[in-house]
Amino acid sequence: MDHLPDTQHEPIIEEDSKLDEDDALDPRIQIELERLNYASEAINQLEVQLDEARRVCDEFKEKSEEELFQLEKKIGEAVSKARTYYDARIKLRDAKEKLIKAKHRFERAQALHVAAKEIAIASADYMDEAARSHQNSTTWNETYLQASAKAKEAEQEKYEADLDQQNAERVHFDLEQLVLKLQKESRRAINKSKPYYEMKVEYHKELDFQKRKVRGLENCVNEAKSQYQESLKNLERISNEIHEKRHQKALQNESEEQISDVSEQQLTYTHMLSIFKFLLSKTKNL
Incomplete structure (x- = not known):
């Protein structure tokens, strides 16, 4: 993976002697530059x-694959003879986890079904009581309909969860019987190859740890790169805002200068007219 070059980040906003003091001291620029440098170092x-x-x-x-290979050569054919047994044990472990999840699902579905039925029954009772008292039972009727619908959904979920649990129990039982059968048939091979399969388990645990570490670092790198790109976008946005502000101020100054020039021209014309009138009056007196 390519590394970012260790270079000093130049501010995106160029130095300008005419830059307003408020622009030059905009705290957002320094904050984003610090974030940019931090993200670069982190990456x-x-x-x-x-x-x-x-x-x-x-x-x-x-290294581990080589060690396992050498150990298998040393132990001999007992490794291959016992492989079916150990594979079945792995499947049995997975089946046990699925069975536990299926049982939890059924228990939750059963509890939700009971609660939904109780709400539906209570809503029906309140609705009947309101009708006997000649009160408006519309609200309770709506509640009853909603509760009844929830009860039906819960009943369906309970039914599906029950089927799932039964299937998980059947699979678990079959695998359990298979493991016992293979254990009896291959007892000597299982005992002889035990060091190989114990090493293999430890190998897979360590390899899984190493892979999770790699994935974690990959996520950290991606996060740091996202922060880097975000800071670049923020600096670009701030730069555009400052340049737009400067442009608007330049237009305002230009407009004020034009007004000032017109005023000076009007003042000069008025002054010359006054002088002309004065000279004209002097001429008449001669």
């Missing part, structure tokens, strides 16, 4: 760590 450091984590993971995988 460089994280990518170094990511490269190292990938290297360690690859080396561990290669």
Whole structure:
């Protein structure tokens, strides 16, 4: 993965001697530049760590596979004979997890169904009471209809959860029987190959840890890059705002200068007219 170059980030907003003091001291610029530099440093450091984590993971995988291969050669055919048993144990473990989830699902569905039925019954009672008292039962009727619909949904979920649990129990039972059967048939091979499969379990645990570490660092790098891009966009937006503000001020100054020129011209004309009138009056007196 390419690293960002270790260069000083130049401010996106160029220096200008005519830049207003408020613009030059805009705190947002410094904040975003600091975020930009921080993100850049984080990316460089994280990518170094990511490269190292990938290297360690690859080396561990290669080394462990070689050790397992050599151990299998040493133990012999007992490894292949016991493989069906250990594969069945893995499937049994997964089936047990699914069975636990299925039981939890059924328990939740059953509780929701009971609660929904109780609400529907209570709503029906209140609706009947309102009708006997000649009160408006519209609200309770709506509540009853909603509760009845919820009860039907809960009943359907309970039915599906029950089927799911029954299926999970059947799969778990079949695999449990298979493991017991294979254990009896391949007892010697299982005992002899036990060191190999124990090492394989530890290998998979460590490899899974290394992979999770790599994925975590990848997420951190992506997050730092997102922050870097966000700061660039913010600086560009601030730059555009400042230049637009400067442009509007320049237009305002130009308009004020034009008004000032017109006023000066009017003043000069008035002054010359006064002088002309004065000279004209002097001429008449001669």
